[in-house]
Amino acid sequence: MPPDDSYTSPPHTSQPPRPASGITRAADLYRALGVPARAADALAPQDCAEFPLKAPRAWVARIRPGDAADPLLRQVLPVAAESAQTPGFGADAVGDLAAGAGNGILHKYRHRVLLMVTGACAIHCRYCFRRHFPYRGHTLAGRLDAAVDYIAARPDIDEVILSGGDPLTLANRKLFDLCERLEAVAHVARIRIHTRLPVADPARINAEWLAWSRRRPKPYLMVLHINHPAELDCDAGRAVAAMRHWTLLNQAVLLKGVNDDADTLVRLSRRCFEVGVLPYYLHLLDRVRGAAHFEVDEAAARRLMREVAARLPGYLVPKLARETAGAAAKDLIAY
Numbered sequence: 001m002p003p004d005d006s007y008t009s010p011p012h013t014s015q016p017p018r019p020a021s022g023i024t025r026a027a028d029l030y031r032a033l034g035v036p037a038r039a040a041d042a043l044a045p046q047d048c049a050e051f052p053l054k055a056p057r058a059w060v061a062r063i064r065p066g067d068a069a070d071p072l073l074r075q076v077l078p079v080a081a082e083s084a085q086t087p088g089f090g091a092d093a094v095g096d097l098a099a100g101a102g103n104g105i106l107h108k109y110r111h112r113v114l115l116m117v118t119g120a121c122a123i124h125c126r127y128c129f130r131r132h133f134p135y136r137g138h139t140l141a142g143r144l145d146a147a148v149d150y151i152a153a154r155p156d157i158d159e160v161i162l163s164g165g166d167p168l169t170l171a172n173r174k175l176f177d178l179c180e181r182l183e184a185v186a187h188v189a190r191i192r193i194h195t196r197l198p199v200a201d202p203a204r205i206n207a208e209w210l211a212w213s214r215r216r217p218k219p220y221l222m223v224l225h226i227n228h229p230a231e232l233d234c235d236a237g238r239a240v241a242a243m244r245h246w247t248l249l250n251q252a253v254l255l256k257g258v259n260d261d262a263d264t265l266v267r268l269s270r271r272c273f274e275v276g277v278l279p280y281y282l283h284l285l286d287r288v289r290g291a292a293h294f295e296v297d298e299a300a301a302r303r304l305m306r307e308v309a310a311r312l313p314g315y316l317v318p319k320l321a322r323e324t325a326g327a328a329a330k331d332l333i334a335y
Contacts, residue, residue, distance in 0.1 A: 015169035022056045022122070026078060029055060033073065034066045048078040051131040051290070053123040056201040060234050062087045071228045071258040075125050079293070084125065086292035091132035092286040095325025098104040104140035109329060112159035113146060115140055117178065120169040123200040125225075127255060127294045129286035129323075135165070139326040140178075148181050151188065158189040168197040172208050183218050194251075199224060199231050202239035214245055221247040223280065227259050239277040249280035252318065253302055255294045262307040269308070269316040281330070286323060302335040309335070 023029050030036070064070045072233075090097075099108040106114040119135030140147055153156050160182050167175060181190055182224055197204045212252040213220070226232060232240065240248065250272050252259065260265055269279045282305070285295045296304075301320060309317050320333040 022054055022057075023060055026053055026055055027079060029053065029060065029073075033063055033070075034238050035068050035073070036184070048082065048286050049051055050126060051078075051126075051128075051166065053078050056122050058203070058235065059123060059231075062230055062236075069257070071264075072230055074257050075127070075227065075255070076123060077117065078126060079153070082290040084292060086289075089287045089289045089292050091289055093129045093286040093325070094323045096130065096133060097138075097324065100138060101150065101195060102142040103150060104138065105147055105150055111156055112161060113151060114161040114163050115155055115178075115276040116164055117162050117164040117167040117175075118169055120164065121166045122169060122197050122204075125196075127253060127285060127288070127291040129288045130165075131288060131290060139164070144178065148185065150197060151182070152185050155187045158187055159189075159192060160188055161192045161194060162192045166195050166197050168195045168204055172206075172212070176212055179216075188218070190219050190221065192223060194223045194225070195296045195312060196225045197223075198239045198243065199226055199236045202235040205239040205242055210242055211333050213243065216275035219247070221249060223249045223251055225252070226250050226262060226277070227252045229267040232275060237271075237275045240277060244276035250277045250281075250318070251283060253283045253285060253294075254296045255285065255305075256296050258294070260300070260304065262304055262311070265304065265308050266311050268311055269318070270317045273316055279316055282318040283319045284320070284322045284333070291294065302333065305335040 005315070045276060053076065059076070063072045069074070095108075096106055099106045101107040101113070102115045105145075106116065106315060108114070116135070116139045118141075119133075119139055124131075142190070151160060170178070179191060182191055224240065232244065248270075252265075253267065254260060259268065265282070272279060278297065282301075284301060304318050305317075318333055322331045322333060324331055
């Protein structure tokens, strides 16, 4: 998809704005993949209006035609299980709203802040912990000066995280301006960009972006979100590898029916390393309403990680983690 050209707020709803390209209807997705539509499994359009289907064509091209159980299809296809009311699953699974400091800032942890750059994403992952987030009024839209002032006034903040939505949905000139404003704050030592776009739509890593990224005066980290080795096909692999001059890390989510077996997790770590990405976290599912059908219980996660650790060198084994609302840091889970 072409990058978003502005910091404008999303519409008067909680969902991110929809792009002009990509697949946004389940019927079109079924048709493109030759998968029989199964009315018993699919959500009706009105049932997923708050968080509609969105899948870039570059992503859809990696899904195995005719395979209704494909792990990439499972991540983007709305299903009837999303409408289930499951105890313990809510709209704000990780306490984002309580951590809001205004002006698009989340200040959960000491020494770093997160900027909600935009509500836009190139892809709607069905397990997204922000699928119900009220983006309107809670992003950086029109508030960049105030956000930079907040950071500049707090010398203990040494790292800024750009998130959303996906920061790379911004047009280059907007993202460059934002990053350069942050670089100018003397005590900001590192800038971290959390993004799925190099994998979801590899064309986003264009020549202008690469040239700019190589000239940064401060260290940058790009934290990617890759759950399955099939996400890193040739195009996505090349796009990610082109960013090797930054520190590249991967945060995956453990998802039932997607990557909840040791073989897949081992292949994921190996494939990430091939393109210059180090495994960082494997998250237990954030318990957001509508995603309970993806949950893998903690005991099963521990068993999986023991097998993964037995098959990989330590630097390729991600930390098993859980985010708890209000906690001072992520909970690391021993296995």
